[in-house]
Amino acid sequence: MALADATAGTRNEAGIAAALGILKQAFGDRFQTGQSFREQHAHTTTYIPAQLPDGVLFAETADDVKAAVKVCAEHKVPVVAFGMGSSLEGQVNAPRGGISIDFSRMNRVLEVNAEDLDCTVEPGVTREELNTYLRDTGLFFPIDPGANASIGGMASTRASGTNAVRYGTMKDNVLAVTVVTANGEEIRTARRARKSSAGYDLTRLFVGAEGTLGILTSVTLKLQGIPQKIAGGVCVFPSIKAACDAVIMTIQMGIPVARIELLDAVQMRACNAYSGLSYAEQPTLFLEFHGTDETVPLQSAEFAEIAAECGGGEFLWTGNPEERNKLWKARHDAYWSARALAPEMAALSTDVCVPISRLADCVTETQVDIETHGLLAAIVGHAGDGNFHVLLLFDDKTPEGVAVAEGFVTRLNARALAMDGTCTGEHGIGQGKMSFLEQELGGAVDLMRQIKRGLDPDDIFNPGKIFREH
Structure with missing residues (x-):
């Protein structure tokens, strides 16, 4: 259980003290050991107790990350990467102390290749910042976990979200990463080609590793064209089973739905009160279709027929951006509501x-x-x-x-x-x-342990996460 799994490990007090001194001298004000900084970098949206790092480095370049990792590797000091702190299972806690590397200043879009539908960004770029940057190109990055998470954090946790049914998850949308390994060197896992048979798929080894195998310093992403037409809608059902039956039929019939979200009666009550909605407090589907002026109404009509067959109410859909955004804002605020x-x-x-x-x-x-x-x-x-x-x-x-x-x-x-x-x-x-x-x-977890030992023999990268070492 979570609290038992979150117990603190053995601290390397001498190594931590030595590393703190070296990093403070090397980075000056960009390396902080104050209590408030440390508390901010153990905060997660979870009930697991915070476990603070001993220092926080505000990295600005990949060279900063390499230098910090080399110091920590030499003194066997833990290193925990920190994006936006929106993780839900204690991923940014520091159970053995050590150093937190904050990527908020590594937030540059390094390259956009519009013709190839890809881009390369630093790990601190958030998904909203990236889509704002891309707006004039006619492209967007579709993975939307709700929180304005950093791209590095999303890659590290293999995030997905509301658009995954159409666009896949982070593992499907990351073409390559650069990673600082346990010896302080930076490697690149792949090129920009859309497919490759060249060796092990190292990209997907690091995507989802939760920072336990190395520290990401850049991420190359697939992009999508902004659809000509987007419409969203709501449909109420008499039961969870009826709503799920409608979902299954929609998927089986190949209707290219972009989002199809299920909210139970309790969540609908919460959304109505918090977001000013007035829908029935019953199991409900929120949907969104992406396409053209011709295809989106057809897709919406096809779903309406399926919903009726499954006992659902009228499918209320709109192409009005303000109404649609209000609907999805309520969905993204589900946690707070x-x-x-x-x-x-x-x-x-x-x-x-x-x-x-x-x-x-x-x-x-x-x-x-x-x-x-x-x-x-x-x-x-x-x-x-x-x-x-x-x-x-x-x-x-x-x-x-x-x-x-x-x-x-x-x-x-x-x-x-x-x-x-x-x-x-x-x-x-x-x-x-x-x-x-x-x-x-x-x-299979034993094999994960072997991979971890091979790439991080001193267990400095985000120790105490994913599995117990022994």
Whole structure:
């Protein structure tokens, strides 16, 4: 369970002291050891207790990263990369102390190749900054996890989000990365070609590694053309199963839906109150279609027929950008709207993913679990790929309250694994889901340990994450 997995490791006090002195002398004011800086770089959107680094380096170039890693490698000091701090499973905690490298100043777009539909950015660029930069090119980067996360963080956690059903996840949209390895050298994992059979796929080894194998210094991304027409809409259903049946039929019929999001009745109540909406408080699908002036109305009409066949209400859709943006702003604010249902309580956001044919079963059984145990929780899901999130509100002031929350997460993950799903569709493992990864992959985790030892023999990169070393 998360709190047990987040226990502090053994600190290398002498090495940390030596590294702090060297880095302070080398970087001056760009290296900070003050309490407030350290607290800011252990903050995550999670209930896992913060574990502070001993110092924070505000890197400005790849050379800064290389120099810092060489110092930390020499003294066997942990190094934790920090983007926007929006991780959900304790990924930026420093259980053994060490150095946090903040990438907020490495936020340059290095290259845009409009003809090839790709770009290369530094890891501190956020997805919103990138799309603002690209606006005049007619291109956009489609991965949208909701939070304005950094590209480096999104790559490191293999993020996805609302557009994944059409555009895939980060693993599908990263062409190459440059990485500082444990000896302080920078390598490039691939070129810009759209496909390659040249050796091991190192790019995908580092994408999703959560900073445990090296530190990303640039990311080369696929881009997409901004659609001529975008329309969004809402459809209410009598049950979770009816909504999921509509999703399955939509996917099976090959309707190129860009987003198809499931919100349960509790989440709809929260969105109505927080975002000023007035929809029925029933299971609901939010959808978006991308295409041309001719194709988008056809796609919307096809979905409306499917929804009616599954018992859904009228599909209310619009091409008006302001109305559509209000809808998706409410969806992206789902975390905050659910928290507002009981602001005095702590929040635990967790996710699982199952084959789409089992989504209705998994969500329905989870709702029964919530009701049976008298819990308050909202469910929202990326229904098109079988991924859903639960925002559980609980009392974190007592051991009993934490035990109730962790018991729910344990049952949720067991349920997903029993349906041949995964313990996390997009949040990552971090500290919070190490136990469930062992249950999910068994002996494959031992192979991960071997890879980790081969690339990072002294375990300096984000130690205490993904799996226990022993």
